Amino acid sequence: MRLRKKPWIEEAMKEVQGEYVFLHDIDKFKGHWQEMFPGKRLCLEIGCGKGRFTIGMAELYPDKAFIGIETQHDIAYFPAKAAKDKELTNVKIICANAENLLDWFEPGEIKELYLNFSDPWPKARHAKRRLTHRNFLALYKQLLGEGGHLRFKTDNRALFDFSVEEFKEFGLQIIALSYDLHHSEYENPVQTEYEQKFSALGTPINFCEVVF
Numbered sequence: 001m002r003l004r005k006k007p008w009i010e011e012a013m014k015e016v017q018g019e020y021v022f023l024h025d026i027d028k029f030k031g032h033w034q035e036m037f038p039g040k041r042l043c044l045e046i047g048c049g050k051g052r053f054t055i056g057m058a059e060l061y062p063d064k065a066f067i068g069i070e071t072q073h074d075i076a077y078f079p080a081k082a083a084k085d086k087e088l089t090n091v092k093i094i095c096a097n098a099e100n101l102l103d104w105f106e107p108g109e110i111k112e113l114y115l116n117f118s119d120p121w122p123k124a125r126h127a128k129r130r131l132t133h134r135n136f137l138a139l140y141k142q143l144l145g146e147g148g149h150l151r152f153k154t155d156n157r158a159l160f161d162f163s164v165e166e167f168k169e170f171g172l173q174i175i176a177l178s179y180d181l182h183h184s185e186y187e188n189p190v191q192t193e194y195e196q197k198f199s200a201l202g203t204p205i206n207f208c209e210v211v212f
């Protein structure tokens, strides 16, 4: 997702920083997320973009807490602002690169992981940047612990096929798979920004759920 540089965001970020979005010293929360959200099941979306999914899920499931990771400042502001405007107490945004997530979470601290419309990185030499590459799966395995669920949606068939192969190679149990989620038996309570855009163009949405 590319946005034109918005100089006002630096200033506006200060209004949400520290309460709704974390930019620095995220490692201090390691092992303490549950204290932030007592009694709630901890869920994580990596690459949350402007946050339609993270915010929508948090509204729909008040018994869960949703942490969104978004690496771009100019984008991470929006879900944090939405959480503030809606006074949601079960949402936090981390503005940083997910490759460092084991610095921020103890093993097994997250129960559900969501990857929605992840950047496809189509060139073979960039395969390691794909969020479903086995190197990332190894991080997720620690993050989730045994029995944790990963749910993945994408319009991009090449990325989807690559990802399903990675899941199999990594030895994950595939419990749901569809090449057309919107016409499948599977529940899909909240659509992401990209999902709305691509499905409006008639592109089928691929979906896979695996258990670690």
Ligand SMILES: C[S@@+](CC[C@H](N)C(=O)[O-])C[C@H]1O[C@@H](n2cnc3c(N)ncnc32)[C@H](O)[C@@H]1O
Residues within 6 Å of the ligand: 001, 046, 047, 048, 049, 050, 069, 070, 071, 072, 075, 096, 097, 098, 099, 116, 117, 118, 119, 192, 193, 194, 195
């Ligand atoms: C194609 S957009 C999809 C946004 C949203 N999930 C949706 O479905 O509408 C992918 C987003 O993931 C973010 N992203 C990509 N790699 C990331 C990483 N390693 N850590 C955190 N965010 C990342 C990008 O900045 C971008 O905003």
